Amino acid sequence: MAQASALTQAIITTINSGLGIAWRNNTVGIYDLKTKRYRRSSDRSAIGTGDVVACIDGEYLEFEIKIGSERQSVEQKIHQHRVQEAAGRYFVVKSIDEFIAIAEGRGWINHGIRRKA
Numbered sequence: 001m002a003q004a005s006a007l008t009q010a011i012i013t014t015i016n017s018g019l020g021i022a023w024r025n026n027t028v029g030i031y032d033l034k035t036k037r038y039r040r041s042s043d044r045s046a047i048g049t050g051d052v053v054a055c056i057d058g059e060y061l062e063f064e065i066k067i068g069s070e071r072q073s074v075e076q077k078i079h080q081h082r083v084q085e086a087a088g089r090y091f092v093v094k095s096i097d098e099f100i101a102i103a104e105g106r107g108w109i110n111h112g113i114r115r116k117a
Contacts, residue, residue: 003067004051010096011052011063019108020056025049048079050090056108060088067094 008024015022031038050062062083064076072080072092080090093099103109 004065007067007093007096007099008051008065011065011093011099012054014099014103015052015054015056019103020054022052022054022061025051025053025062046079048073048075048077050076050079050083056106060086062088062090063099064090064092065094066092 012022012024051065052061052063054061054063060083062080064072064080066072080092083090091099091102093102100109
């Protein structure tokens with residue numbers, strides 16, 4: 001869990017330091033003492049959303065953080081498809097190096113150096 005939190009924060013910090021705007025999308029359920037199970041924090045919260053939501057150069061982006069052998073849930077794959085159908089971008093990221101490679105490939109940064117806005 002600590003690795004995922006660290007990677008999430010590194011991606012948010014990188015994007016917010018001049019590439020665009022990003023925030024952590026809190027998708028963790030709330031434990032209900034009455035029912036003794038987890039529930040969504042809001043009836044309006046979407047299921048399967050990425051851990052990081054961002055906008056760079058006017059483009060809607062979501063990043064799902066996975067560490068080691070973690071895999072997307074069925075709900076996450078459905079949400080990914082919906083984002084992509086709406087012309088947004090959705091990335092599954094397992095390391096900061098993978099995020100940097102995505103950022104370089106999309107022209108957001110050049111060899112680890114942020115481009116000037």
